[in-house]
Amino acid sequence: MADARLVLTARECRxxxxxxxxxxxxxxxxxxxxxxxxxxxxxxxxxxxxxxxxDWPDRDRVVLSKGHAVxxxxxxxxxxxxxxxxxxxxxxxxxxxxxxxxxxTMLPGIEAATGSLGQGLSISLGLALGLRLRRSPARVYCxxxxxxxxxxxxxxxxxxxxxxxxxxxxxxxxxxxLDYNKIQLDNFVAKILDLEPVLxxxxxxxxxxxxxxxxDFDQIAKALDQAEATVGPVIVVAHTVKGKGVSFMxxxxxxxxxxxxxxxxxxxxxxxxxxxxxxxxxxLAKNPPTRALVDELSALEKT
Amino acid sequence: xxxxxxxxxxxxxxxxxxxxDDRIVTVDADLSKSxxxxxxxxxxPDRAFNLGIAESNMVGIGAGLALAGRIPFVCSFxxxxxxRFETIRISVAYTNANVKIVGTHAGIAIGEDGYSQxxxxxxxxxxxxPNLPVIQPADELETRxxxxxxxxxEGPLYLRLTRQNLEPVCPPDYRFRPGRWLxxxxxxxxxxxxxxxxxxxxxxxxxxxxxxxxSAEVVNAAxxxxxxxxxxxxxxxxxxxxxTAEDHAITGGLGGAVAEALAEALPTPLKRxxxxxxxxxxxxxxxxxxxxxxxxxxxxxxxxxxxx
Numbered sequence: 001m002a003d004a005r006l007v008l009t010a011r012e013c014r015x016x017x018x019x020x021x022x023x024x025x026x027x028x029x030x031x032x033x034x035x036x037x038x039x040x041x042x043x044x045x046x047x048x049x050x051x052x053x054x055d056w057p058d059r060d061r062v063v064l065s066k067g068h069a070v071x072x073x074x075x076x077x078x079x080x081x082x083x084x085x086x087x088x089x090x091x092x093x094x095x096x097x098x099x100x101x102x103x104x105t106m107l108p109g110i111e112a113a114t115g116s117l118g119q120g121l122s123i124s125l126g127l128a129l130g131l132r133l134r135r136s137p138a139r140v141y142c143x144x145x146x147x148x149x150x151x152x153x154x155x156x157x158x159x160x161x162x163x164x165x166x167x168x169x170x171x172x173x174x175x176x177x178l179d180y181n182k183i184q185l186d187n188f189v190a191k192i193l194d195l196e197p198v199l200x201x202x203x204x205x206x207x208x209x210x211x212x213x214x215x216d217f218d219q220i221a222k223a224l225d226q227a228e229a230t231v232g233p234v235i236v237v238a239h240t241v242k243g244k245g246v247s248f249m250x251x252x253x254x255x256x257x258x259x260x261x262x263x264x265x266x267x268x269x270x271x272x273x274x275x276x277x278x279x280x281x282x283x284l285a286k287n288p289p290t291r292a293l294v295d296e297l298s299a300l301e302k303t
Numbered sequence: 304x305x306x307x308x309x310x311x312x313x314x315x316x317x318x319x320x321x322x323x324d325d326r327i328v329t330v331d332a333d334l335s336k337s338x339x340x341x342x343x344x345x346x347x348p349d350r351a352f353n354l355g356i357a358e359s360n361m362v363g364i365g366a367g368l369a370l371a372g373r374i375p376f377v378c379s380f381x382x383x384x385x386x387r388f389e390t391i392r393i394s395v396a397y398t399n400a401n402v403k404i405v406g407t408h409a410g411i412a413i414g415e416d417g418y419s420q421x422x423x424x425x426x427x428x429x430x431x432x433p434n435l436p437v438i439q440p441a442d443e444l445e446t447r448x449x450x451x452x453x454x455x456x457e458g459p460l461y462l463r464l465t466r467q468n469l470e471p472v473c474p475p476d477y478r479f480r481p482g483r484w485l486x487x488x489x490x491x492x493x494x495x496x497x498x499x500x501x502x503x504x505x506x507x508x509x510x511x512x513x514x515x516x517x518s519a520e521v522v523n524a525a526x527x528x529x530x531x532x533x534x535x536x537x538x539x540x541x542x543x544x545x546x547t548a549e550d551h552a553i554t555g556g557l558g559g560a561v562a563e564a565l566a567e568a569l570p571t572p573l574k575r576x577x578x579x580x581x582x583x584x585x586x587x588x589x590x591x592x593x594x595x596x597x598x599x600x601x602x603x604x605x606x607x608x609x610x611x
Contacts, residue, residue: 119394130369134371157360
């Protein structure tokens with residue numbers, strides 16, 4: 001049975017993703033909403049980390065290779081305590097450590113600059129190897145986008161991972177998660193450059209492949225357990241829905257890289273919270289924080 | 304000291320430093336026999352990683368190793384490693400990962416293999432990144448010191464090395480320091496700045512010029528970024544004429560860096576010598592002659608520049 005706490009946390013993060021993108025006026029809602037359940041599962045219960053000590057040498061690492069989904073990462077980091085949640089709405093503003101794509105030097109807890117697609121897997125391999133070389137128990141989690149694996153560097157890395165460091169320092173500490181939401185910027189992945197058969201490709205490269213529903217916390221947890229118990233690198237192919245949780249964003253390539261307008265954002269938040277249109281006013285009357293959020297976003301309409 | 308390729312001096316220095324510091328690791332892409340890390344790999348097999356012919360992955364793995372506290376030397380021909388510029392730009396530079404990028408086989412001096420194997424635009428590319436020093440040692444002594452400094456320096460950098468043997472040019476008591484150039488021969492009519500493989504030729508050219516009663520000051524610019532601005536302006540102010548000679552594209556390298564600095568701080572007549580157009584196959588000596596980078600060519604350019 002799904003951990004109710006994780007469901008609730010992911011819902012709150014979805015609301016914050018919509019909020020911060022609306023404030024920013026630009027960004028990538030679709031891929032942030034598809035990956036947020038995976039990030040929630042990692043940051044709340046899975047990772048060995050300490051937000052008060054982001055440089056802890058033996059912390060588990062998360063490399064969000066699909067760096068454009070960083071709003072999702074910022075929401076879980078804020079909730080975990082890396083920085084105050086009030087800072088979320090500085091996303092993409094001049095001087096903010098919450099850069100449009102991850103900047104390791106500006107925000108403690110970010111492990112690598114990503115967003116130039118195709119690079120995060122190689123970095124994760126090096127991290128996993130380096131940790132093994134100094135006998136650290138830390139694990140490395142790398143999150144790839146589906147469109148991203150069209151990049152050639154991903155396959156250089158994929159080819160090298162099963163053998164890298166063996167026999168002494170094999171990468172038994174690496175778990176890769178593919179956020180397979182089936183959409184990239186220009187269109188559906190299958191229409192631009194199909195990845196299929198994606199499981200067979202990774203298997204042929206020597207990886208252990210686990211296939212799950214990337215919005216099912218039980219399946220995510222089980223897959224991550226299985227990955228930890230596996231010798232050699234593992235990729236979890238997580239089937240996800242781009243824009244998950246917001247009806248008008250789901251499965252629509254238009255919402256890959258477009259921020260919602262305030263009215264759209266308010267509707268999106270209502271849907272994420274699972275409140276029908278008719279019940280909305282009553283809900284807001286009983287939930288002052290949501291009321292305040294709606295007022296905050298409405299005010300953006302006027303500016 | 305006999306003449307030695309800076310790649311060979313690098314391989315020896317790394318072997319020695321590796322014995323003292325087990326954080327040092329090497330990352331190669333099927334050219335370890337050429338980049339001279341092969342002996343390190345033989346001595347420390349669990350600290351040497353050959354990724355096959357996949358340079359982007361090599362650079363990225365180097366970045367990850369650095370983020371995990373290792374000191375990776377990521378090595379290939381200059382053209383191949385810097386050719387993965389976007390990975391260097393994001394995974395190494397912007398991430399500020401402590402990666403030592405080593406580009407060997409710099410310039411047309413590699414000769415017969417031709418243009419596709421020649422690192423000719425690498426300085427221009429790396430110099431544009433905000434946080435990577437660019438270091439090109441001129442002989443064995445300087446290479447050993449530059450490698451030792453690279454280990455100590457916290458942060459990414461680029462080390463540019465030669466395939467060909469280099470005659471010793473630095474005095475035995477020389478200490479490499481970033482942002483400091485070395486005056487190898489004092490003079491007062493023209494400042495002749497070389498780097499790496501061209502330094503010795505600049506010294507030889509200065510001898511030819513002396514025979515014509517032209518006094519050339521010869522400077523070894525191992526630290527291309529940061530420049531030794533104080534040293535440059537001091538010498539340029541004294542001689543009033545500056546000539547740069549480099550085995551790199553004429554655009555964006557040492558000459559470009561010197562031009563930028565002089566134009567802003569002390570406009571001085573400047574002549575840049577370097578590689579025009581693409582490189583090509585040929586014996587190194589003839590190629591240097593063709594591009595005016597041999598002693599006679601450098602001396603001739605200086606005479607013309609000074610109207611002498």
